[in-house]
Amino acid sequence: MEVFAASPPSVTSKTLWKQYREMMAAYQFALTFLFMGLFFSLLIIFLLFTSFWSISLLYLVWLYLDWDTPNQGGRCFVWMKNLTVWKHLRDYYPIKLVKTAELPSDQNYVVGSHPHGIMCTGIFCNLSTESNDLSKHFPGLRFWQTGLNILFYLPVYREYLMSFGMCPVNLQSLDFVLSQPQLGQAVVIVIGGAHEALYSIPGHHCLTLRKRKGFVRLALRHGASLLPVYSFGENDIFRFKAFAEGSWQFRCQVIFKKLVGFSPCIFWGRSLLSNSWGLLPFAVPITTVVGRPIPVPRCPHPTTDEVDHYHALYLKALEQLFEEHKESCGVPASTHLTFI
16 A cells, blocks of 8 residues: 655644645635636626627637537646646645555546545545646556536636546546547546535545446446545535435435536535634545456446446445545544445
């Protein structure tokens, strides 16, 4: 097992300027995640009714011509992955990457990321940027983080997401990536999705996974190995208001998620200047553990029994990964994964 992370100075030895940059990196990530798509959507509409209408018109024409790009590999820029801001984001929590096994580059992978948390901070920092030198520790692999389809309809925000090598989590996009002639493609799917965000309770480890089997079917059709990944601490960086499953509030959240694609959650962090309410995440360590690959045969038309078999193997491997690393990541020995 190898642990990859910088050795940032302790909080007491950090300069005020260093602490400020880390806080702003974490704050901008939260604001970008929450508001960038909405902001630019409203801006494009607003500009249509001003003297700058031509800017919006030109972008909308570009959007129309470029509509299918996210489903065809997108546009990844290496320099975006190497920005210094991601190293400050890493150091704020801090965020670590743990490698438990070699991943040969002569095969493809379907990477299952858990848990969703509020913002998938750990998986973004470790697998979408080079803050922890991902490409050096997994040479020959290209990781493609996936996101909700609706995010790639939002003007400007879609360009931002694609610049990290992100693509929509739909069949056309995933098939395109895993059908590339060059092996070593790894699609990263947050399997629990938006529904799992409703269980992002600090100290809890509840995964929406028992009935999620599409990722296994995808792996079988392409002969891609299944790879479990777990980010300890992901649920702890925000406080979360959870509603009982039978309550009207929870039902409203589920209905909204079915209609729009994401779950409205009530959560909060701290403010920039004090520990009062705000959107700055709490500086809780996040450790992303990359497990051992599960070999999967190529089967263009997998049967239900085959899907169930490899799904059961995946659940067992993920549970074993959690049990092996939980105590070293600050999780009590009495805590176990819950699958729903």
